[in-house]
Amino acid sequence: xxxxxxxxxxxxxxxxxxxxxxxxxxxxxxxxxxxxxxxxxxxxxxxxxxxxxxxxxxxxxxxxxxxxxxxxxxxxxxxxxxxxxxxxxxxxxxxxxxxxxxxxxxxxxxxxxxxxxxxxxxxxxxxxxxxxxxxxxxxxxxxxxxxxxxxxxxxxxxxxxxxxxxxxxxxxxxxxxxxxxxxxxxxxxxxxxxxxxxxxxxxxxxxxxxxxxxxxxxxxxxxxxxxxxxxxxxxxxxx
Amino acid sequence: xxxxxxxxxxxxxxxxxxxxxxxxxxxxxxxxxxxxxxxxxxxxxxxxxxxxxxxxxxxxxxxxxxxxxxxxxxxxxxxxxxxxxxxxxxxxxxxxxxxxxxxxxxxxxxxxxxxxxxxxxxxxxxxxxxxxxxxxxxxxxxxxxxxxxxxxxxxxxxxxxxxxxxxxxxxxxxxxxxxxxxxxxxxxxxxxxxxxxxxxxxxxxxxxxxxxxxxxxxxxxxxxxxxxxxxxxxxxxxxxxxxxxxxxxxxxxxxxxxxxxxxxxxxxxxxxxxxxxxxxxxxxxxxxxxxxxxxxxxxxxxxxxxxxxxxxxxxxxxxxxxxxxxxxxxxxxxxxxxxxxxxxxxxxxxxxxxxxxxxxxxxxxxxxxxxxxxxxxxxxxxxxxxxxxxxxxxxxxxxxxxxxxxxxxxxxxxxxxxxxxxxxxxxxxxxxxxxxxxxxxxxxxxxxxxxxxxxxxx
Ligand code: HEM
Ligand code: HEM
Ligand SMILES: [Fe+2]
Numbered sequence: 001x002x003x004x005x006x007x008x009x010x011x012x013x014x015x016x017x018x019x020x021x022x023x024x025x026x027x028x029x030x031x032x033x034x035x036x037x038x039x040x041x042x043x044x045x046x047x048x049x050x051x052x053x054x055x056x057x058x059x060x061x062x063x064x065x066x067x068x069x070x071x072x073x074x075x076x077x078x079x080x081x082x083x084x085x086x087x088x089x090x091x092x093x094x095x096x097x098x099x100x101x102x103x104x105x106x107x108x109x110x111x112x113x114x115x116x117x118x119x120x121x122x123x124x125x126x127x128x129x130x131x132x133x134x135x136x137x138x139x140x141x142x143x144x145x146x147x148x149x150x151x152x153x154x155x156x157x158x159x160x161x162x163x164x165x166x167x168x169x170x171x172x173x174x175x176x177x178x179x180x181x182x183x184x185x186x187x188x189x190x191x192x193x194x195x196x197x198x199x200x201x202x203x204x205x206x207x208x209x210x211x212x213x214x215x216x217x218x219x220x221x222x223x224x225x226x227x228x229x230x231x232x233x234x235x236x237x238x239x
Numbered sequence: 240x241x242x243x244x245x246x247x248x249x250x251x252x253x254x255x256x257x258x259x260x261x262x263x264x265x266x267x268x269x270x271x272x273x274x275x276x277x278x279x280x281x282x283x284x285x286x287x288x289x290x291x292x293x294x295x296x297x298x299x300x301x302x303x304x305x306x307x308x309x310x311x312x313x314x315x316x317x318x319x320x321x322x323x324x325x326x327x328x329x330x331x332x333x334x335x336x337x338x339x340x341x342x343x344x345x346x347x348x349x350x351x352x353x354x355x356x357x358x359x360x361x362x363x364x365x366x367x368x369x370x371x372x373x374x375x376x377x378x379x380x381x382x383x384x385x386x387x388x389x390x391x392x393x394x395x396x397x398x399x400x401x402x403x404x405x406x407x408x409x410x411x412x413x414x415x416x417x418x419x420x421x422x423x424x425x426x427x428x429x430x431x432x433x434x435x436x437x438x439x440x441x442x443x444x445x446x447x448x449x450x451x452x453x454x455x456x457x458x459x460x461x462x463x464x465x466x467x468x469x470x471x472x473x474x475x476x477x478x479x480x481x482x483x484x485x486x487x488x489x490x491x492x493x494x495x496x497x498x499x500x501x502x503x504x505x506x507x508x509x510x511x512x513x514x515x516x517x518x519x520x521x522x523x524x525x526x527x528x529x530x531x532x533x534x535x536x537x538x539x540x541x542x543x544x545x546x547x548x549x550x551x552x553x554x555x556x557x558x559x560x561x562x563x564x565x566x567x568x569x570x571x572x573x574x575x576x577x578x579x580x581x582x583x584x585x586x587x588x589x590x591x592x593x594x595x596x597x598x599x600x601x602x603x604x605x606x607x608x609x610x611x612x613x614x615x616x617x618x619x620x621x622x623x624x625x626x627x628x629x630x631x632x633x634x635x636x637x638x639x640x641x642x643x644x645x646x647x648x649x650x651x652x653x654x655x656x657x658x659x660x661x662x663x664x665x666x667x668x669x670x671x672x673x674x675x676x677x678x679x680x681x682x683x684x685x686x687x688x689x690x691x692x693x694x695x696x697x
Contacts (some may be wrong), residue, residue, distance in 0.1 A: 006462045009470070010469030017477045018472070020495065028488050035419070053356060054351075054355055056360065059293045064422060065563030067563075070289045101278045105281075127486075127487040130485055130559075132485035148638075178639075178643055
């Protein structure tokens, strides 16, 4: 190869790739307006982004998968955990995560800032991003369950499978598996009846005005809620 | 052989500051690993939050590496252009400005003064000071080259890398209202730096050092340099798309990002091949054995950390499950260490003996320090990698939630702490060796070159 050829490789390589990046950047900026619902980008949402940056939440938490990997991804937190829970986690993390093995600092976020954060997470939740992250994806949740069943060889009741698919594990634990930001459910069957449990799942605020658990009546059908309740009402052993 | 041009000595303070910041970076890194592996009491989590220490760890990383590159440039340009640096006063001013800005940023983080964007936490007013520092630097180097009128391809590559680096930094400065657009341009800084501008700088410096230590013809080196940087740009520019899969960008990025970035290992492979080719044809025996080891290690680890560990998770089918997990951390560490930490160490070991004015120095400490860091970083990268695979399965494939997965990964974070402590020891040896090699060599043989007394006063 001569130096001249080498120079051509350099020029053509650089230029062609720069053009691809440049052209696609223009188009991406255009298309992202719809993909991210830029029309719903209200002042409140933008103010929420400012708060998110002010407290450097992003160096512990990922959002859209970027940032620190120390704490849960927040892309879909609005849907999977609900507004009340977000408020509580941000304002009283020392209580919510008291029994967890990893703590979140209380950064004394002001009440109006919490409102803005919630608006921000609400907007982020609707970004159309090829259904990432998988753990919060409804569709992938189902495949996850069948994979889990296949790998462990355990047969799982419908209620148990639904419990797993609907993120109940990310707040509650069963048999030592799961989150610690809400109470363990190993013994719930000896405390509550299946009907009471079903009511709790469908609309926690109908049981307790100040409940922070998200309501599932809009995500799950009545029979589905009943089968989870049936499964939980059998949990009487636990610690 | 001591320095040929007096102004090359300005590199020395740059290197010393860089080494100090490197040491601090490691301290912060170990704190991060401890926060992962152990349950810290609420009070400690609030006093020294992970987020703040992560900003420390990563900003120190970028700062010391940039100071290393700048010092390296000040060392290299006089010999390439056959002239003194335009102004050593400006170079001092720039060093003090950048160091002071960096320190101010770190102190600011402790008090919550941050822009709150990962890796780009430095607030706006300080951004401006950094831009000023970069402009002074480019002006100083530009004037040196203009006055010398001795243009070489290697210098051109180095300078374009540095200019590109400075330009790209600007995309990280504004506030973006739309989170997705924010991340789109965030990667123009991060990705186009490490897989674009910094690769130009690396190729140029490696080519130069190789030419110097092996005596290979300039023409051959330059020819391959064109091909390398051409391929780096071709794959790296459009390859940015491998970060656009899940941010709410159009579908075509899955294909464009996947294909171009999957080709990214090729230029790195070429660089390895090239290095081995040159070292085989070495005319003179290489006297500085540590540089020799580092050059080879840098090319191989660059290939493993960036090429192999990058390739593993660059296709969207895989990235869907590994994105933003410890797999990313594993790759980040191996790539940064393999490509850029070792490159900086290569520069240091090439320049320090000459800055100290010693002909020969004992290589045992240098080798020892290098091997300790290499092994501990490899262990650390693998530990992060195992943790990442566990995370991808438990959290993403099985969908059991973040904290359930983290609970299964604790052992591997403990391995990271141990590896990190070993790394610190290795780095301590390297720093001691670099700073004191002049004094020790003189004490041993008295083989001091009279010209270089000034630089020996360490
Ligand atoms: C030797 C001791 C070190 C330890 C214990 C350590 C540990 C860590 C930890 C725990 C993180 C946080 C990852 C997260 O966000 O969850 C991190 C981030 C990072 N560290 Fe280190 N580190 C060390 C040395 C280094 C070195 C030598 C380099 C570069 C050469 C480096 C480069 C990075 C980078 C680039 C990140 C950001 C990672 C990312 O966003 O993927 N670290 N480190
Ligand atoms: C020396 C060159 C390189 C360095 C220093 C480097 C460093 C990094 C770092 C620090 C990150 C994490 C950034 C963050 O999210 O905080 C990252 C992400 C990534 N890198 Fe590299 N990289 C290099 C080359 C490559 C190459 C050649 C490839 C592909 C072949 C690659 C593929 C990736 C991918 C796919 C991600 C995204 C991971 C995710 O989805 O979370 N990298 N790189
Ligand atoms: Fe990249």
